[in-house]
Amino acid sequence: MAKEYLGINVYEALQERFDYLFQEFENIFVSFSGGKDSGLLLNLLLDFRQANYPHRCIGVFHQDFEAQYSVTTDYVTRTFERIRNEVDPYWVCLPMATRTALSSYEMYWYPWDDTRKDSWVRPMPEFPYVINLSHPFNHYRYRMHQEDLAKQFGRFYKEQHGNAKTVCLLGLRAEESLQRYNGFLNRKYGYKGNCWISKQFKDVWCASPMYDWTVNDVWAANYKFGYEYNKLYDLYYKAGLKPDQMRVASPFNDYAKDSLNLYRVIDPEIWRKLVGRVRGVNFGAIYGKTKAMGYKNVTLPEGHTWQSFTRFLLDTLPKRLRNSYAKKFNTSIRFWHETGGGLSEKTIQELIDHGYKIRRNGVSNYTLDKKFRVIFLDKIPDHTDDIKSTKDVPSWKRMCFCILKNDHICRYMGFGMSRQEQKRIDLIKQKYGGMMHE
Numbered sequence: 001m002a003k004e005y006l007g008i009n010v011y012e013a014l015q016e017r018f019d020y021l022f023q024e025f026e027n028i029f030v031s032f033s034g035g036k037d038s039g040l041l042l043n044l045l046l047d048f049r050q051a052n053y054p055h056r057c058i059g060v061f062h063q064d065f066e067a068q069y070s071v072t073t074d075y076v077t078r079t080f081e082r083i084r085n086e087v088d089p090y091w092v093c094l095p096m097a098t099r100t101a102l103s104s105y106e107m108y109w110y111p112w113d114d115t116r117k118d119s120w121v122r123p124m125p126e127f128p129y130v131i132n133l134s135h136p137f138n139h140y141r142y143r144m145h146q147e148d149l150a151k152q153f154g155r156f157y158k159e160q161h162g163n164a165k166t167v168c169l170l171g172l173r174a175e176e177s178l179q180r181y182n183g184f185l186n187r188k189y190g191y192k193g194n195c196w197i198s199k200q201f202k203d204v205w206c207a208s209p210m211y212d213w214t215v216n217d218v219w220a221a222n223y224k225f226g227y228e229y230n231k232l233y234d235l236y237y238k239a240g241l242k243p244d245q246m247r248v249a250s251p252f253n254d255y256a257k258d259s260l261n262l263y264r265v266i267d268p269e270i271w272r273k274l275v276g277r278v279r280g281v282n283f284g285a286i287y288g289k290t291k292a293m294g295y296k297n298v299t300l301p302e303g304h305t306w307q308s309f310t311r312f313l314l315d316t317l318p319k320r321l322r323n324s325y326a327k328k329f330n331t332s333i334r335f336w337h338e339t340g341g342g343l344s345e346k347t348i349q350e351l352i353d354h355g356y357k358i359r360r361n362g363v364s365n366y367t368l369d370k371k372f373r374v375i376f377l378d379k380i381p382d383h384t385d386d387i388k389s390t391k392d393v394p395s396w397k398r399m400c401f402c403i404l405k406n407d408h409i410c411r412y413m414g415f416g417m418s419r420q421e422q423k424r425i426d427l428i429k430q431k432y433g434g435m436m437h438e
Contacts, residue, residue: 010213011221017196017209018048022056025205026164029059029088029157031150034076034230035248036218037171041210043227045169046086057161059088061153061168063146065098066111067121067251067274069267075230080127089129092153094136096146099408100252100278107321107408109252109278110143121273154204165203172208175215179416184211215243235266252278306382306396313403321408328410329399333380336394340373347389348374354386
């Protein structure tokens with residue numbers, strides 16, 4: 001699917017999509033994180049509803065991750081209190097498995113962990129619309145994965161509103177990352193052919209009506225309509241962050257760990273509590289952009305190849321983490337031996353010139369310019385430092401960097417979270433050993 005230009009601006013396109021959603025779905029709710037995108041989406045939707053469908057009910061779902069800036073909590077609180085009589089509000093504070101990229105020994109931490117109330121970063125919100133362990137929603141399972149919690153809430157919302165066709169609105173934008181762009185680009189089976197609407201369960205869908213907005217569009221709309229937004233972005237700007245670095249997310253995940261040290265300056269009281277909440281917080285703040293966390297030029301220990309060093313690091317990890325990494329590494333190795341990744345002609349020629357034994361294997365369906373898939377006929381290279389045209393070539397060095405960065409998902413190698421992994425990663429029982437190719 002190629003880009004198609006409509007001849008209207010993104011605001012006009014959004015209004016048409018809102019109208020389409022109100023006509024197609026009986027139930028609509030917004031997933032509101034407290035960030036600029038979901039906050040703008042909520043405000044625009046409420047304005048559209050008031051002007052065109054004033055009788056319709058809108059739900060607002062906030063998935064609270066406990067550890068966040070105080071200014072974010074204040075913004076979310078003000079928003080809920082301002083609109084509580086206009087919407088059906090749900091502020092969810094339940095224990096859930098949330099990924100952390102700060103520790104080699106913990107893949108997850110658990111916001112609102114009822115076994116660690118004394119170390120909570122902040123007190124439990126006390127509003128009538130807060131959902132916690134005292135009254136969880138149907139389909140919630142104790143310590144379920146955060147992604148599954150969000151999906152199951154959609155099922156719960158549908159049941160609470162007559163079991164009618166339901167859609168959850170997300171503030172996702174294709175510009176934010178190549179992974180999100182590809183998610184929209186390759187979505188062949190969206191709702192009635194719409195790439196921005198995807199199915200969750202029977203009669204439960206997710207929609208991203210702002211998928212084609214840019215960050216400039218977002219801030220222009222906030223200014224034009226005078227909407228309130230999370231003032232954390234003002235603090236980020238003063239701290240010198242670029243727009244793509246300004247994220248409102250769990251401070252312990254892959255995207256936020258680089259700016260973890262900002263908590264010291266922006267919110268020292270919250271910082272003091274973060275240090276005691278998750279392993280590796282202080283270390284990550286100090287060394288987040290250094291060799292210690294797998295950045296820049298990591299020096300290979302004397303006597304090791306990247307393959308042997310990777311295996312050594314795997315042997316030092318807890319079994320569950322070791323198995324998780326090994327499974328992804330094996331998948332990557334099989335992929336580059338049997339299917340192959342799409343590479344440019346320049347990279348293919350560079351590989352040939354440097355003596356790599358490769359073979360073309362058809363055309364990749366996941367590249368816009370229809371690059372040739374390339375498979376490796378020999379063992380996976382120890383490193384590909386001699387290849388300058390791209391980093392998207394397999395090597396044991398790339399695998400090693402995933403471990404050094406605590407990149408449990410292996411995003412550095414191009415992996416994302418699969419639905420199967422979300423449901424089964426905690427149940428992996430197979431022992432490591434003999435799993436990886438020589």
